[in-house]
Amino acid sequence: MRKLNQKGSILIFMTLAFALLGTFIGFAVDFGRAYLEKARISRLVDGAALAAAKALKGQTGFEDEATRAACDSMEMNGAKVAMAGANTCASTTGTFIANVEFPLLNVPGGLPVKSVLVTGIEPMPTTFLKFLGWMVPGNFSTIPVTAQAQAGPERPIDLMLVLDRSGSMTATDGSGQPKINALKTAVNGFLGLSSTFSADDQIGMVSFSTRGCGNNGQDSLTTGNCTPDVALSAATSSFISTLQGKVNQLVAVGGTNTMEAIRTARGPLAQVFDDPDRGPVTRKAVLLVTDGQPTFMRADNTAECQNDPKTATQFNNNGPNGCKLGVPTAAGSILRYPLNSGTSSSFSGAALYRNVIACTRSMTGYCQAGSDGAMHEANLTRNCGYSNSSCGAGGAHDVLFFAIAIGKKDLANPQQSLDENAKCLLARMANATDILNAATGVLETIAAMCNAHFTSSDGDTHADLVQGWPCGAGPCIDTTQQKGKVYIVDVSGNVAAQLQIVFREIAALLKLRLVL
Numbered sequence: 001m002r003k004l005n006q007k008g009s010i011l012i013f014m015t016l017a018f019a020l021l022g023t024f025i026g027f028a029v030d031f032g033r034a035y036l037e038k039a040r041i042s043r044l045v046d047g048a049a050l051a052a053a054k055a056l057k058g059q060t061g062f063e064d065e066a067t068r069a070a071c072d073s074m075e076m077n078g079a080k081v082a083m084a085g086a087n088t089c090a091s092t093t094g095t096f097i098a099n100v101e102f103p104l105l106n107v108p109g110g111l112p113v114k115s116v117l118v119t120g121i122e123p124m125p126t127t128f129l130k131f132l133g134w135m136v137p138g139n140f141s142t143i144p145v146t147a148q149a150q151a152g153p154e155r156p157i158d159l160m161l162v163l164d165r166s167g168s169m170t171a172t173d174g175s176g177q178p179k180i181n182a183l184k185t186a187v188n189g190f191l192g193l194s195s196t197f198s199a200d201d202q203i204g205m206v207s208f209s210t211r212g213c214g215n216n217g218q219d220s221l222t223t224g225n226c227t228p229d230v231a232l233s234a235a236t237s238s239f240i241s242t243l244q245g246k247v248n249q250l251v252a253v254g255g256t257n258t259m260e261a262i263r264t265a266r267g268p269l270a271q272v273f274d275d276p277d278r279g280p281v282t283r284k285a286v287l288l289v290t291d292g293q294p295t296f297m298r299a300d301n302t303a304e305c306q307n308d309p310k311t312a313t314q315f316n317n318n319g320p321n322g323c324k325l326g327v328p329t330a331a332g333s334i335l336r337y338p339l340n341s342g343t344s345s346s347f348s349g350a351a352l353y354r355n356v357i358a359c360t361r362s363m364t365g366y367c368q369a370g371s372d373g374a375m376h377e378a379n380l381t382r383n384c385g386y387s388n389s390s391c392g393a394g395g396a397h398d399v400l401f402f403a404i405a406i407g408k409k410d411l412a413n414p415q416q417s418l419d420e421n422a423k424c425l426l427a428r429m430a431n432a433t434d435i436l437n438a439a440t441g442v443l444e445t446i447a448a449m450c451n452a453h454f455t456s457s458d459g460d461t462h463a464d465l466v467q468g469w470p471c472g473a474g475p476c477i478d479t480t481q482q483k484g485k486v487y488i489v490d491v492s493g494n495v496a497a498q499l500q501i502v503f504r505e506i507a508a509l510l511k512l513r514l515v516l
Helices: 007-056 063-076 129-134 179-191 237-248 258-273 302-306 350-361 374-382 420-430 447-451 495-510
Strands: 081-083 088-091 097-101 116-125 142-151 157-164 202-208 230-234 283-290 296-299 323-326 333-338 345-348 400-407 434-437 443-445 485-490
Touching: 007 063, 007 097, 007 116, 007 142, 063 081, 063 088, 063 097, 063 116, 157 179, 157 258, 179 237, 179 400, 179 495, 202 237, 202 258, 230 237, 230 258, 258 283, 258 296, 258 350, 258 374, 283 420, 283 495, 296 350, 302 323, 323 350, 333 350, 345 350, 350 374, 374 400, 374 420, 400 420, 400 495, 420 434, 420 447, 420 485, 443 447, 485 495
Parallel strands: 157 202, 157 283, 283 400, 400 485, 434 485
Antiparallel strands: 081 088, 088 097, 097 116, 116 142, 202 230, 296 323, 323 333, 333 345, 434 443
């Protein structure tokens, strides 16, 4: 049989093979060019998102400025673009376009803030891929090359540290270290986190014991208002070193005047809200570290110093003009210290004792005018310092409140016990609905706890802790203010190690980094 002539068949196969090979090479070339173009557009939108986020400041009302900053950034990086209307940058010589959007970015521990999302689109002409249209229906003359970048606002921080140096801080933890030493180690490590603080931030400090004045000679003999240990100042490296030195000088002695400490910290933050350069921009926070319930309160005038703070019934007519009212460890009596003298007077009465306890921590309206305690001061602080008119809608610019409690439940020592009373108080101060145990990672809700009217060994049923709550007689948060965070550090374990874990989380929550 005569063999078929195969030369023509081989030629056809070779032609098809080269055509396919050429097509694949063409695909590789076109897609390779597209990859390089995507990398170029990615660099453009990355820079644009960063520039726009800085201009936006996480606020409403800066969208046009942010869009213009995005367009300018791309032009500086070699793209011939200009702002082409709201939220758009367009090429002046080609087909490139960038859309600028402003989605809300969820923020742990606070309200959402505006971010910037820049999407760059370039229809890249193809060289070889367009021939695919001979075999497959469609237009393959261009490849749509797209790249996105999203940036969140990196807002400067105004932070007031409020540190407990009462006498109970000398007690040792499970590792044998005094709590005050563990506090110093952890706070100084927190201040030294170079990735968190910069010269754009401001930090100040108030330490407190019998008074909320600081460790600078004002503890018991100062008449009038307190001042912070360290004024709110730019967090330069030299200032951080100075602040760490002040922390190292803390001495634990005396009672626990949380009310006056928060009042002292509030003043500098209120001034920030009145600063047109920082007020609308910065993230403001209080970080309270304490190891027990308040035992002292500030009374401002003669009547307050002479009267039961809750009932206004006079318990003594020989009162100074301005004093500290406090409760000793033993139940049933109170102490009064004039602000201009270290000499105390003691007065007995179980009802008076419990009323002073309640008023050291009370909310507005529970005690007599001027006698409202730590919850009242914390609420004023969270609400833009002094309820300033510069507050943002929905609490967008309020003060974020963190509270860390070092201790354990100890009913034999109710004023130092980290019991249900103390936990509920801290949650109320921070505007939080739950508490995180740093040692176990367990999240404890406070709803049942605050409504239970827990009774400790000194008869304290804490009705004040649910009084005047913004949404009724029950534990919830004030939705017009930022929601804070509360952490429990178990004194039976290594306090310094637990504090370091908590401080690192707080550092991450405080500083909003650029996200993509």
